Amino acid sequence: MRIGVIGAGAVGGTFAGLLAAAGHDVEVAARGAQLDAIRAGGLHLDGGWGEHTAAVQANPTLTVRPELAILATKAQDAATALAANATRLEGVPLLVVQNGLGGLRVAHEELPDSPLLGCLALFAASYLEPGHVTVTGANPVVIGEGPGADRALLERVGALVGEALPVELTDDLVGAQWTKLLINHVNALPAITGLSVQEVVADRRLRRILSASMRETVRVARRIGVRFGKVQGVSGRVLDLLGVLPLALGEQFPRLLARRMGAVPNPGSTLQSIRRGQLTEIEFLNGAVVDAATEHGLSAPVNAAIVALVHEVEGTREFLGVDQVAARVPV
Structure with missing residues (x-):
């Protein structure tokens, strides 16, 4: 063909x-x-x-x-x-x-x-x-x-x-898209820090920020009536739990995603764009959560802060340290 x-x-x-x-x-x-x-x-x-x-x-x-x-x-x-x-x-x-x-x-x-x-x-x-x-x-x-x-x-x-x-x-593309959107949250922090996805998840403070962005996304999705679809063995029921569990327990989900990636360092697509000097698609990832929240009279401060930091790195081409990121994302 x-x-x-x-x-x-x-x-x-x-x-x-x-x-x-x-x-x-x-x-x-x-x-x-x-x-x-x-x-x-x-x-x-x-x-x-x-x-x-x-x-x-x-x-x-x-x-x-x-x-x-x-x-x-x-x-x-x-x-x-x-x-x-x-x-x-x-x-x-x-x-x-x-x-x-x-x-x-x-x-x-x-x-x-x-x-x-x-x-x-x-x-x-x-x-x-x-x-x-x-x-x-x-x-x-x-x-x-x-x-x-x-x-x-x-x-x-x-x-x-x-x-x-x-x-x-x-048969439920929208639900599957939201599940993939949640999984794609692993892309933003590597773009901000220059670290691989596995390194981000291994760092205690970055893992907490990543988990907080995922929990916020689940809460926004549930408020606007989205039902997460099953993608790659990840069920909507598991993701719903991220919206109610304490962050310490919710951190097991990004740990699972990192383990599935294996040992080869994965930079994530957003960091790859940064390294090539291109604009990223962050507005269609974490930014989509912010837009959905705003459209329904809600807020998504964790995701909004992450979007702002990615745009900052796009402009300066200088990665931020863990201390800088932790100080600027409201977790």
Whole structure:
């Protein structure tokens, strides 16, 4: 099948490399050094799903109309990327693979005639140098229906992607998105401190801040009527407990997430953006919690403080120490 992947970073590169290895005709839309490296030597993928060098086509925008498109840019870049590729995507099924909330809404606004599916990438991958992506956690993806899609399309795309990597289908995409949003809270503190996720969780004060941001998120979600979906063995019932347990007990959840990542230091996607000198998607992660709280007359001071600190590091390119972070996040 002809597959177009828009965004060839850690997540998009993983999809592109594995789908090409499964025998599909893959073209990626990439930029800058990543585009140059893929054109020169292919896309090299290693780690959890083996080692592959995929000879994918690479261009600034898609040059051929695909039979399936995959959007894997950062959330803040989605609208621009879709607009740039719109002539090739009208009516084409689009799999939206993004962190946070709002990705399907943005895609529907840009491509109202395309059937959309939402995808949560639970695997961990790092794009640390052009043309090279390393999978550090070989976990499945979760796919659910979005605007214009039906169960038949969901099952067809699920089967196709399942040829390349593990897939789970969900009937409650919104609940699954909120669960993934909560898991993605592990990204912010590495971006602020320059530490890996495992190092953040190992530090007593940072782990407490992370747990507090998760507890606050659960409380906001429950107040606005969100029911957390089961993702990667994490059930809504477990997450509901985070909203009522003391922080000392709630800290077991980030410990579990860190253990699942294994021993290879995981920088998290937000820190990877900082290191590349790019703006982060923090407004679609912890910032989405702040926005949801504000919309319903609630507050989320822990998440708001974390968002502000990430933006500060974006501007200064200087990481903060644990003492600085602990003094500025209200836990």
